[in-house]
Amino acid sequence: MPGSESAEGGTDHWWAQRVTAVALLILGGWFLYSIVRLDSFAYSAVLDWAGRPFNSVTLILLSLTLAWHSALGVQVVLEDYVHGPFITAVSLLLNRFAHTFLAIAAVVAILKIALGSS
Amino acid sequence: MNRTSRPLSPHLLIYRWPITMTLSILHRMTGVALSAGLIALVVWLGSIAFSVGAYATVAGFMDTIIGKLMLLGWSFSFFFHLANGIRHLFWDVGMGFEMRQVNASAWFVVVATVLMTAGFWLLFYDPRSLI
Numbered sequence: 001m002p003g004s005e006s007a008e009g010g011t012d013h014w015w016a017q018r019v020t021a022v023a024l025l026i027l028g029g030w031f032l033y034s035i036v037r038l039d040s041f042a043y044s045a046v047l048d049w050a051g052r053p054f055n056s057v058t059l060i061l062l063s064l065t066l067a068w069h070s071a072l073g074v075q076v077v078l079e080d081y082v083h084g085p086f087i088t089a090v091s092l093l094l095n096r097f098a099h100t101f102l103a104i105a106a107v108v109a110i111l112k113i114a115l116g117s118s
Numbered sequence: 119m120n121r122t123s124r125p126l127s128p129h130l131l132i133y134r135w136p137i138t139m140t141l142s143i144l145h146r147m148t149g150v151a152l153s154a155g156l157i158a159l160v161v162w163l164g165s166i167a168f169s170v171g172a173y174a175t176v177a178g179f180m181d182t183i184i185g186k187l188m189l190l191g192w193s194f195s196f197f198f199h200l201a202n203g204i205r206h207l208f209w210d211v212g213m214g215f216e217m218r219q220v221n222a223s224a225w226f227v228v229v230a231t232v233l234m235t236a237g238f239w240l241l242f243y244d245p246r247s248l249i
Binding site for chain 1: 170203204242
């Protein structure tokens, strides 16, 4: 159950937060660099950019790493400010559900762009 | 009993709010803001996958004043969280803990954030439409 795992899972949380942080230095930097380098934000240009294999793969990596790092960060904020056993457990569960949804939605969107079925 | 005769600590009238506390709070606030930015990123990607019309709606909103202010906020948040995050990573390996270093790195983060945000918008923003 989320919220009761710090006794055994605290180190994992700490490490995962650091590893995703370092990955996001690269992936986040790549994303902003790519955005700046884009010639146009016309639909066809953005579709073409996101659909190139390297960009699709890196966008999926970015989305998953971002969702993971975000879930870990929001979890700490919730643990600090949401009190009460029931509401804490519910908020931590909703945090995981929401981030899982965002991660999978991003992957499906990028795959759809990459495979050209839109 | 005269309660004011004993020393009060911290003395509120001469207390100087340390820069390090501002940065600590900002790290958390920008982190939460970037979590909201993740939602926007997924909406943007989803609109590209979905249709020309959906993309036009999202890009059109981002082209308004409110949309641009949100992008400005997210870019500031990203660069701040990035710079201060690197500061945290140095602490994680046990470097930079002296008070002098902590304050110096704090101001370095402030300057780096302003420079990176300004640099990004100089490169990113030109008169072309977002649509």
